[in-house]
Amino acid sequence: MLEEKILEFSRLLRKGGVNISVTQIITALEAVALVGLAPDDFYTALSSTLITDQVDQHLFDKLFRLFFVTLARDDHQKAFMASTGKEKTNIPSNLVQNIEGKGMGRGAGASPYMLLVKAVREQNYSLLRQLAQMGIESLEHLEQEAVEEMDELMVQVKVAIGWYQAVNTLENIRLQEKVSEATYLRWQDCLSYLEEYIESHLEDLFVKEYGKEILEKIASAANIREKEFYKLDHLQILEIRKRIGKLARRLATKYARRYRRSKHGKIDLRRTAKEALVTGGSPIRLKYKKKVISKPELVLLCDVSGSVAMFSDFMLQLVYTIQNRFTYVRSFLFVNTIDEVTEYFKNNDIQEALDLSFAKARYAMSPFSDYGRVFRQFEKNYLPTISPQCTLIILGDARNNYNRDEHEFLQKIQEHVRRVLWFNPQPREDWNRGDSIMNIYAPHCRQVFECRNLKQLEEVIEAIL
Amino acid sequence: MFDSVEELHKKLNECNYLTDRSVATVVYLAIRLQKPLLVEGPAGVGKTELAKVLASATNSRLIRLQCYEGLDESKALYEWNYQKQLLCLQVKQNQTKSWREAKDDIFTPEFLLRRPLLEALDSEEPVVLLIDEVDKSDEEFESFLLEILSDYQVTVPEMGTIKAKRIPVAVLTSNNFRDFGDALKRRCIHLYLDYPTFERELEIVKLKVPGISQALAQQAVLFIQTIRKQSLKKAPSIAETIDWAQALLTLGVQQIDSEIVNSTLSILLKYQSDIDKVLPKVSSLLPD
Structure with missing residues (x-):
């Protein structure tokens, strides 16, 4: 019975996006057997064995309360409530x-x-x-x-x-x-x-x-890794910020380690041959090329209208946290006009920089995005100053509010830079519906990614680095 | 070692480690289930201290392995004492011996330099093995650690497998400098130590700074708890609370005012940017 309860509870946690292995469940059972069922000890036993990451603690607490307290108490109370009617708390x-x-x-x-x-x-x-x-x-x-x-x-x-x-x-x-x-x-x-x-x-x-049925819904609603960006509530936004910080740290150290691993690059034939002259033509000592780390140059075009704003915000936060992984990052905000915000991110705390950019940049003359106009402007005002080596990423839902698409300007942009990537925070099935014209812009991009939740963002970022 | 959570909790308190029952429960579980205890939390909340206290509470020897980038097996597990082997061979140079004999002579425990991990496994007496700041080590070391912590045995090629004489209580600490692998995390019992509550911290201050008045201690702790709510690079830890309280006592302060705080703020905050942030609003942060 207890085993079943704990299993069921673990399943619930998994629904909420917590990774739990079978070994952990076994350990949890052993732990409970050791400390018994006194509420506090029971809680500690489960939490210390099932939760491996502090960020999941909040969800654990919530589900623990609902599953082991509310649900259990409810069984007792139903009978009681039926006889007494609804309890009411009134203000004295x-x-x-x-x-x-x-x-x-x-x-x-x-x-x-x-x-x-x-x-x-x-x-x-x-x-x-x-x-x-x-x-x-x-x-x-x-x-x-x-x-x-x-x-x-x-x-x-x-x-x-x-x-x-x-x-x-x-x-x-x-x-x-x-x-x-x-x-x-x-x-x-x-x-x-x-x-x-x-x-x-x-x-x-x-x-x-x-x-019980509702618990599953509550659990999956709390799975913020798979929750769409625009559906996050403000506590979850804070949570995502924390996780992005963590993701950034992981990306940064992972990279550093891989670079340390191999000491040198390919054989440098020219220098080896030169060295071989000393030893009578036999290449005894090999010379290696210095390993050059390819650091992408990055240009971000962020739509900050309505539901896309949150996503752009996260992306900027992520990119600037791992700034040292890029040769340079330039960023632009737009709704129906475009403005550069790179300056604000110099010598500023990231959050401050974000606030500053949103407050100071001139990116909107109306709340409706106009991609065509923005591409035209970008091509005219900024493109000549953009390095042809760079990766240009567009963050946006391609909802053009029935304005002219002006895709020829995106084509020009694509011809100028190394590659154009498009991250779309809307579900794929909504692309090309209504005023979304993803299919018109897609041919001018190297790749278009669906990027609607943290999980996909993680995948996409790993892919481009 | 312990029969109940109460017993362990009492022991920890007796060793001047004031903590909640839940912490004692987790430690108890780790000991009884013979799993490594992974302690996480912000710097300076007493993670390392916990291991030290645990050692004295259980009358065990504390063996400490400090992790750092580049830490490898030879520093953590064992190494052959090469110089000594060389000397030995030179001394024995005149006695003609077969290769096999010579080899058997120099690959013996006598020439083995035990590093913390091997020492912990090989110890006759009970041991608390503290692996400090695991997050600072690199990935290879982590997987190596995984092997030891799951089987409590290691293989030295020249000597065979060494199995733990008694399973040590392993305590791993981490500051979340980097995220480490799921495999290691899953083998551990988790303990998250956070900054203490007001009441707990007050108790700690009164215990560690004898002679401080109730009123002063209260003011000090209240102020520190408020400071922790500011977004700082590094919030003041318990150690810093104690240092500060000690300083206030030494200075003969009766009542904390902004002047005192201004002149002693550097005890609490270690980054200039944090000090700059807090300094202008000290008077506003003081308890009314």
């Missing part, structure tokens, strides 16, 4: 009155956002929890499919408890009352606690309502 009325009494409310009683502000300022975690409950109860019946729109649900709950208003108010208070950063950081802690609390309780609700 005296609390509301309290606030009114202090004159913070404007007559009509305290609205949730004031309570939220109060809770954060006082770091009153139990009030935070009550507010979260209230927000969650404001939701209508949860459909099973809604689990895939967790973000949307979060927003609804937040609106119900006046989150956005509260955050705004807190910012104002911070400025007006000159709140110290130490306090402000504690406020932030409160807010992220609240956010996590809401999310975990929503998940709980789903699991209570729909049982």
Whole structure:
């Protein structure tokens, strides 16, 4: 029974993108046998044997809670709930009155956002929890499919408890009352606690309502390596940034090692022959050519409109983290006009550079991308300064908003540089649908890659290096 | 060695290593399952210390192998003492001996230089084998390590296979300098040590800096916990907390104010860029 549970749980983790080997599961079973089933020890036993990478810990915690706590408790509670009806947490009325009494409310009683502000300022975690409950109860019946729109649900709950208003108010208070950063950081802690609390309780609700099947959906939704870039929520974006940092480190060290491995390159015939003269014509000592590392020269053209922006952002982060692997990198941002941002990445922290580029570069005169115009501009303004040796990578979805495609300019670009690669963050089946004209541009590229999630990005990057 | 998690936890505490029960549980599992313990986490949270304490808690000898780029078998496992062999041959030059005899003479344990790994396997007494900063070694060494840590035996061609007399408690530490292979990771029990919570760190400071007042210790730890939330190149570690608290005590500080922090910040932060980042807002970061 227990074995089955642990196996099932491991399968769930795998769904979420965690690599778990059979050996690890066996070790986990042995570990559980050793420390027993006391909740904390059981958790530690599984986590220390199944999780080999710290980045997976968060997912492990979530699934552990849902699988071993919520699901198990639910079986007990179902019977109980049926008899007592739905449990409801109400905000104690005296609390509301309290606030009114202090004159913070404007007559009509305290609205949730004031309570939220109060809770954060006082770091009153139990009030935070009550507010979260209230927000969650404001939701209508949860459909099973809604689990895939967790973000949307979060927003609804937040609106119900006046989150956005509260955050705004807190910012104002911070400025007006000159709140110290130490306090402000504690406020932030409160807010992220609240956010996590809401999310975990929503998940709980789903699991209570729909049982096991929903768990698989939650697990695969959390598999960020295979989640499409534009579907990531903001926590996952932070997570991806971390993973990109890690990927970059791996690429950088891998390269260094391979280079160290072989000390020299091919035989240098000319120098060997010359050396052989000394030994009467027999080539006793071989001379080798120095090994030249081919460092690609890279030019990035990044579409930063709408859903592609996130992907471009990740790609820039990755490329600049491993900058030393390239002779040089030049980068351009565009929507319907193009501007170079290479300068911002000199002597700047990558995140700062990204912020600067998005803030300062002139890449959009309207929110709709216009590839044709951009290629024409690029060909005219920048192409003469681009080295013919370079690899030019275009990041974009090829959605041209029915503008002129001007593919002849892409052709000119291709003739000028060593190769043109195109990374498209949209699923392949959506190419050439609607205003996507990938098929018109594709013939002018050496290769077109589908690059919609971290996994594919990893593969593509390894391929071009 | 230990019969329960409680016992180990108590022992660790007695050796002045204050930690949570979960850490004790993981260590306990590694010992009982005879698997290597892989400790990861930011620099200065007490990864290496854990191994040292474990050695004294179990009355074992600590054998330490510090990894670095280019570390190879001859530095980690064994090497023949070439000079000594040469000397031996010279001494025996006059006695005419067959090649076989000579060979048997000089490839004996006497001429074997034991490096940490062989020493750990060959030891009669219980051993804690600390392989420090595994992430600094290169890939070949990693696969070599894998072999030893899964079978606890090595083969010396001239002498045959040496099997561990008793299985050492192996502790590997890593700073995540590079990612190492899945194979090695899968053989280990994992422990992630993070910066301690406020309460835990306060306890540690009071233990390691005797004589510090409760109020001062609280202020100091609170400030450090706030600093860790800033995005820094290197956040202050526990060791730095202790050093700082010690410095505050020595300076006779009663109350931490921005002036004191400004003049002692270099104890906490080791990078100039970090100091530049924190310095302008010290007063704002201090606990109210």
